[in-house]
Amino acid sequence: MSTEQTIPANGFSYELTRTLDAPAARVWRAWTTADQYAQWAYAAPGSVEMDVRPGGAWKATMVTPDGGQFPLTGSYLDVDENRVLVVGMDVPGKPGPAVMTMELEEQDDRGTQIALRQTCDTAEERDMAEQGSTMLLDSLSAFLAGGAKG
Template sequence: MTQTAEYEIIRRFAAHPADVYAAWTRPERFARWFGPRVFTTPADRIVLDVRPGGAWRATLVGEEGFEVTLHGVYREVAGPGRLVFTTGDPDNPGEGPASVVTLTLEEHEGGTAMRFHQFGVNTDEEHAEQAKQGWLEFFDRLAEHLAGQATSSKVSSRP
């Protein structure tokens, strides 16, 4: 029997929506925040074909050569305000968990309000809670990356 679970995370970032969108859609930026801190996500192991029907794939590398690859397909691309993508194949998930993520970015008080909604199939509430906790760590890293980008921009814009 297929089990479903869903949740939403709302985060605010001190960066313009276009910068947040770039962090989601440019491999060199995605590599700096995607994944748990115990992994690296090399930019050359990331594919982000950001268009409806385009694939995304990211390989996370851990200690002693351990690797895990996450992947899916973009369903909607309306940047810099909205991305809808899958993890796995929710239309044909087999035995594994799969989901649809809807990401919206809106300008908010000089920064960005990011709404992340994930609806999963072949997953139970426990797995959904673990996934949510993982995304929260990813988004902490995203906030750090965006703060570093803002600092770099300020430094490089000085005469």
């Protein structure tokens, strides 16, 4: 896995890339199907709702390692099936959503490369978001390797 950090003039960014041992369509379904997403993304059972289309809403209640729960909501800003998913996450007290981009690229017989990118307002927000995204990629990799059907 490679991690690349850049700092544009308007914020603090990270990019995480990883090659997953699954075709892009399977990775896409894991990320955009509520029951599959709930299995690997630290979401409370039954809390995930997804309307995967530009402008469609999503929500999930995330469960922290210590058992705490916090609700997340947002919308899909761009959807290109099996290739690009741009997710807006509502942030209390901020005028616009936090935006994360997920891109998939099939690597012939080597699986699918996934890239997650996000720009944050502060280094602290970026570090927290990057840590959360790393946890998601670790869990997604385990989910896909576990033979879960999709």
